[in-house]
Amino acid sequence: MFNRSLLLFVANRAEFFVSHRLPIAHAAQERGYEVHVATPEDPYVPDLKAHDLIWHELELEGKSLNPLQELRTIIHLIQLYREVAPDLVHHIAFKGVLYGSIAARIARVPRVVNAFTGLGHLFSNDTVKIRLVRWVVLQASRFGFGHPNSRTIFQNPDNVDExxxxxxxxxxxxxxxxxxxxxxxxxxxxxxxxxxxVVILASRLVWDKGVGEFVEAARLLEKKGIEARFALVGKSDPLNPNAVPEDQLNAWDENGPVEWWGFREDMPSVFANAHAVCLPSYYREGIPKVLIEAAACERPIVTTDMPGCREIVHDGENGFLVPPQDATALAEALLKVLTSPDRRRQMGARGRQIVQEEFSLERVVRDTMSVYDELLE
Structure with a gap:
């Protein structure tokens, strides 16, 4: 590694960087990198600065599809790369990867890591508009990913194959x-x-995460006379067109069949107060962190047989996989978990074993540092 290499992370939210990528930044600092982070302004930016990370404001509208705004973002990134002159830039999440990789080629950034967290709405829906946008994105990606000294990280093999x-x-x-x-x-x-x-669904509360199916499964089990509680943990996102409205969350909390616990940062205590975790997502995930956390806490999981979700759940061993957008199948799988304390304990123990073998933080940090080493050598 070069002496005091400058590493620049580009992420679409400081909040996400703090919750998902801070250990990688710390590991890079310990190895002697000068670490910079570019994100839009949000309440988590002071946390970045508190960890001795040099922050740069990023002009990025997460949900925008305005071509002029998107072009401004690419121009801004080109200027940022020329000013900061990183030895290595690490792009995180879809827009950061797409625009950052294009800007990095134009600005002649010497080394690039593109890290997908998932493929999201763009690869899980198939409307005419989405197909058109997807085609444009893939054509642009061919240019950005053509950087001669780059690596692209995916979290599951389905997304690699895509x-x-x-x-x-x-x-x-x-x-x-x-x-x-x-x-x-x-x-x-x-x-x-x-x-x-108690069964919880902990996530960003958008419909694609299977919130509607979770609520319907709770209704079906209530009609069967199953004594259980169902809770949503997270917050609505007013900037996301697929977000569950806060009025709807409040209505469910007041009238059932689910509770809304709001946004929580103390997730270990949330898992300690739950018996099982559910994520009926039909969104193209990377690997949902909440499912890895739940398995580490020895909680059985019920999730969908979708890319990313099926990586952490071995069906019948540490949880159950169900078809996406099928509330009846979801209710049947939850019933198996709810009615057998012994099964919950056995599945929970197996889940922690899987996390220790395949999903530990130490392993992710080590493998990421190895990618950096490849490029810097």
């Missing part, structure tokens, strides 16, 4: 790093609380 089979990436450029990692000393096992059993 880009390799379409001819956007060569497989030699790709590295598979499963998820964002979890500190298994922070997310540690807790005994199951007293009955009635």
């Amino acid at each position: 880009f390799v089979d379409r001819g956007v990436l060569d497989r030699e450029q790709v590295r598979l790093i499963k998820g964002s990692g979890v500190d298994v000393t922070t997310f540690d096992p807790a005994p199951q609380p007293p009955d009635p059993p």
Whole structure:
């Protein structure tokens, strides 16, 4: 590694960087990198500065599809790269990867890491508009990913195949790093609380995460006379057109069949007060961090047989996989978990074993540092 190499992260939200990528930044600092982070302004920016990270404001509208705004973002990134002159830039999440990789080629950034967290709405919907946008994105990606000294990180093999089979990436450029990692000393096992059993869905509260199916499954189980509680943990996103409106969340909390616990940062204690975790997502995930955290805390998982979700759940061992957008199948799988405390304990223990073997934070950090070393050598 070069002496005091300058590493620049580009992310679409400081909040996400703090929750998912801060350990990688710390590891880079410990190895002697000068670490910079570019994100839009948000309430988590002071946290970045508190960790001795040099912050740059990024002009990025997360949900915008305005061509002029998108062009301004690329121009801004080109200027940023020329001013900061990083030895290595690490792009995070879809827009950061797409625009950052294009800007990096134009600005002649010497080394690039593109890290997808998931493929999202663009690859999980198939309307005419989405297909058109997807085609444009893939054409632009061919230019950005053509950087001669770059690596692209995916979190699951389905997403690797999506880009390799379409001819956007060569497989030699790709590295598979499963998820964002979890500190298994922070997310540690807790005994199951007293009955009635509690099932939580903890996520950004957007419809694509299967919130509607979760609510319907709770209704179906309530009609069967199953004594259980169901809770949503998270917040609405007013900038996301697929967000569950806050009025709807309040209505469910007041009238059932689910509770709304709001946004929580103390997730280990949330898992300690739950018996099982559910994420019926039909969104193209990377690997949902909440499922890795839940498994580390020895909580059984019910999720969908979708890319990313199925990476952490071994069906029948540490949870159950169900078809996406199928509330009846979801209710049936939840019933198996709710009615058997012994099964919950066995599945929970197996889940923690899987996390320790495949998804630990140490492994993710080590594998990411290896990608940096490849490029810097």
